Amino acid sequence: MRGTRRLFEGVNAVIQAGQLLRVQGANGAGKTTLLRALCALSCPDRGEVRWNGCTLSSQRDEFHRDLIYIGHAAALKDDLSALENLLSACLLGGQRPATPVLMQALAAAGLRQREHLSARSLSQGQRRRVALARLLLEPAPPLWVLDEPFNALDAVASGWLLGVLTGQLRRGGIVVLTSHQPVAIDPSLSQVTLAL
Numbered sequence: 001m002r003g004t005r006r007l008f009e010g011v012n013a014v015i016q017a018g019q020l021l022r023v024q025g026a027n028g029a030g031k032t033t034l035l036r037a038l039c040a041l042s043c044p045d046r047g048e049v050r051w052n053g054c055t056l057s058s059q060r061d062e063f064h065r066d067l068i069y070i071g072h073a074a075a076l077k078d079d080l081s082a083l084e085n086l087l088s089a090c091l092l093g094g095q096r097p098a099t100p101v102l103m104q105a106l107a108a109a110g111l112r113q114r115e116h117l118s119a120r121s122l123s124q125g126q127r128r129r130v131a132l133a134r135l136l137l138e139p140a141p142p143l144w145v146l147d148e149p150f151n152a153l154d155a156v157a158s159g160w161l162l163g164v165l166t167g168q169l170r171r172g173g174i175v176v177l178t179s180h181q182p183v184a185i186d187p188s189l190s191q192v193t194l195a196l
Contacts, residue, residue: 009046013194017142017172020165020185024178025196031178032072034196035147038176039069051143065094065141068134072147072178074127078120082111082130085119089134097137109133110157124152135164144168146177 011034015021023031036042038049040056040063049056051063076085086102097105106115109129119127132149144165150158162184165175169189177183185191 011047011194011196013192015174015176015192016190017174018169019174019190019192020169021174021176022179022183022191022193023176023196024193029196031196032147035069035071035145035176035178039067039145040064041069067143067145068093068141069145070131070134070147070149072151074119074124074131076119076127076130079118081116081118082106082122082126083115085130086133089131090137093134093141095137101137102133105133105136106130108136108160110160125154125157128152129157132161132164135168140168140171140173142173144173144175144177146175148178148180150179150181150183 013021023034025031033042037044040049040060051059051066056063075089077088080088083099083102083106086106087097087099090097090102103115106112109132111126111129111133114122114126119130122130128149128151135144149161153161158181165177165183166186166189168175169185
């Protein structure tokens with residue numbers, strides 16, 4: 001619900017290992033609200049979200065270890081460097097990667113020689129890539145929930161992200177995403193579309 005308006009109802013989907021779930025809908029249709037419910041960041045008015053056959057409420061800590069959620073905003077602290085922001089996101093997610101591993105992830109995300117710049121000095125696309133660099137860290141959690149991950153990315157960065165998403169699906173991970181841009185994932189990979 002948003003105020004007195006019901007955003008969606010009757011949403012039902014089962015996503016298997018190695019599948020991509022695309023959540024589509026117009027602005028204001030409830031895509032972000034649905035993703036937040038999928039991540040146990042908000043409670044649905046009715047129904048339930050299950051992970052590995054169990055309700056999220058019965059396994060909240062285990063579920064959050066299996067999850068990377070990246071919202072539509074980059075959610076960086078302006079006064080921290082790219083490296084510090086990535087480390088902070090990892091620590092909040094229960095990961096403790098070494099500095100060289102973080103540096104390698106930032107470089108792979110196209111941020112070589114920007115690792116120590118404050119987030120405030122980065123472009124919107126660079127800020128987005130700082131957040132997305134977390135997807136490169138091992139071990140990769142099995143569930144990625146990404147709200148508009150392609151926003152602010154140029155063609156090269158979009159191609160890089162498509163490769164990262166494809167890798168997650170090929171190793172049996174699950175990707176749930178919203179996107180206003182077409183997402184050209186390999187059609188041989190299993191994909192489900194949910195329209196709101």
